[in-house]
Amino acid sequence: MKKTLLSYSAMRCPCCRTDEVISRLTPEPHYVCKVCFHRWKPAFRTKHYYENLSGRSKMLEDDLDIKNKERRKFLKKYLYKGMRILELGCAEGSLGAVVKHDAALAYYGAEPSQDARIAETKLDGVWNSINKIPSYLQFDMILAFHVLEHINNTEEVISGFYRLLSDSGPLIIEVPNFSGNKLVPWDFNKEHIHLFSSTSISNLIEKQKFHLRELGTGYYESAIYNDSMRIIACKRKNDREVRCNLYDRFKRFLGDRFVIYGGGGDFESLVSPYIRSSNILCIIDSSKNKIGSKVFGRTVKGPEEITKNLGERFLIATYRYQEEIFDMLNKKGIAKSQIVTLKDIFADVS
Numbered sequence: 001m002k003k004t005l006l007s008y009s010a011m012r013c014p015c016c017r018t019d020e021v022i023s024r025l026t027p028e029p030h031y032v033c034k035v036c037f038h039r040w041k042p043a044f045r046t047k048h049y050y051e052n053l054s055g056r057s058k059m060l061e062d063d064l065d066i067k068n069k070e071r072r073k074f075l076k077k078y079l080y081k082g083m084r085i086l087e088l089g090c091a092e093g094s095l096g097a098v099v100k101h102d103a104a105l106a107y108y109g110a111e112p113s114q115d116a117r118i119a120e121t122k123l124d125g126v127w128n129s130i131n132k133i134p135s136y137l138q139f140d141m142i143l144a145f146h147v148l149e150h151i152n153n154t155e156e157v158i159s160g161f162y163r164l165l166s167d168s169g170p171l172i173i174e175v176p177n178f179s180g181n182k183l184v185p186w187d188f189n190k191e192h193i194h195l196f197s198s199t200s201i202s203n204l205i206e207k208q209k210f211h212l213r214e215l216g217t218g219y220y221e222s223a224i225y226n227d228s229m230r231i232i233a234c235k236r237k238n239d240r241e242v243r244c245n246l247y248d249r250f251k252r253f254l255g256d257r258f259v260i261y262g263g264g265g266d267f268e269s270l271v272s273p274y275i276r277s278s279n280i281l282c283i284i285d286s287s288k289n290k291i292g293s294k295v296f297g298r299t300v301k302g303p304e305e306i307t308k309n310l311g312e313r314f315l316i317a318t319y320r321y322q323e324e325i326f327d328m329l330n331k332k333g334i335a336k337s338q339i340v341t342l343k344d345i346f347a348d349v350s
Contacts, residue, residue, distance in 0.1 A: 011031060013200070014038070014153075014154055015038045015154070017207065018034075020034040027186045028188065029042060036202075037200060038195070038196065039194075040193055041194075043152045054113060054114035055115070063222045066220055068098055075141075079102055079105060080103060081104045083103070084106045084107075084140050085099070085140065085142075086110065086139040087109050087144070088143065088144040089144060089147035090123065090126065091111060091115045091119065092119055093126070096119070097123075110126070110127045110130045110132075110133065116128055135164075138164065138166045139164050140166050140169045142161050142164065142165050144161075145174045146176070146221050147173075148175050148196070149175050150191055150193065151194075154194065154204055155204070158208040161208075167235055169235075170233070171205075171231075174228050174230045175196045175231075176228055177198075177227045178195050181226055184224075196229065198215055201215075206236075209236050210233040211234055212231065212232075213232045214230075215230070216229070217229050243273070247274050250279075250315075253340045254279075257279060258279060258281060258312060258315055259305075260283045261284045261315065261318075261329065262316060262321075263283045263284075263285045263290050263293075263296075263300045266318045267317040270345075272296050277296055277297050280298060282305055284300070284302065284305050284306065285302075303328075303332075306333075307332060313338050313339075314329055314334055314338055314340065315342075316341045316342065318342070319341075319342045322343065
């Protein structure tokens, strides 16, 4: 009998939301996104599938030790006194228990299975669903290790993360890298609905207003799932917030009035969108093509203007030639403390 593709009307990729989806029967029935290369299986279980299960993290002692040691070491750089952490899929709370030894913090979990009862004895609070967590609670870090591949409605979960995460806190997610093992061509685990690619997990996160900061592969969950992707993300600010933050940063470095040296492309793309014309005392440039022209409503002056502004702050508005200009300004009597470069402004905007 000839095999036919699965029929599925109005199918959209759960990660990038495109409708460019094809269905396949082998190695088992699943769907493939032609844009972000995500693969996912039809959901097989009922809504309350996990509620009566237990021992979800039961594994070889060596595996558990390897996994928790690496994650504990990784998380230490993010820990500080008084912070609140939420772990989705905390199981029996073994990771939270060791993390609580490293800092005076509060560690909470969300776990739908019977393992939540054990987790309650180790953590500061446990809910059976992320949807049960009060909306007024904010967490300084949210963790989800090997959870998203189990969840049908991943968008809803990521949206919940956005609601619960503080504005400056990291979201740390780990999922199998496709099958989770380079030796295994397909993940036949019935509980795993999603087989993520680096493109698909990035799309899923970024479409829910998160900014991807890091993505790495080769992380260890177990001997079977020894190739996992780890993603670090943070809340993405809207354009208005970013512009305001940059405007404040220029003001913090330069004050209300300053001299611009360089009226070229870097000034147009990196400076003029984030300052006001009233901030500029004058614009100076060494290029004969620029001198006398109009930039930002100002007539560009030549280097002779430097000595007329000895007491002012200078912004070197070119990245490529900033070292040469810095030395030249310094030799003409502008103190180092008066000179600001684009590197100073943009090196650490976050």
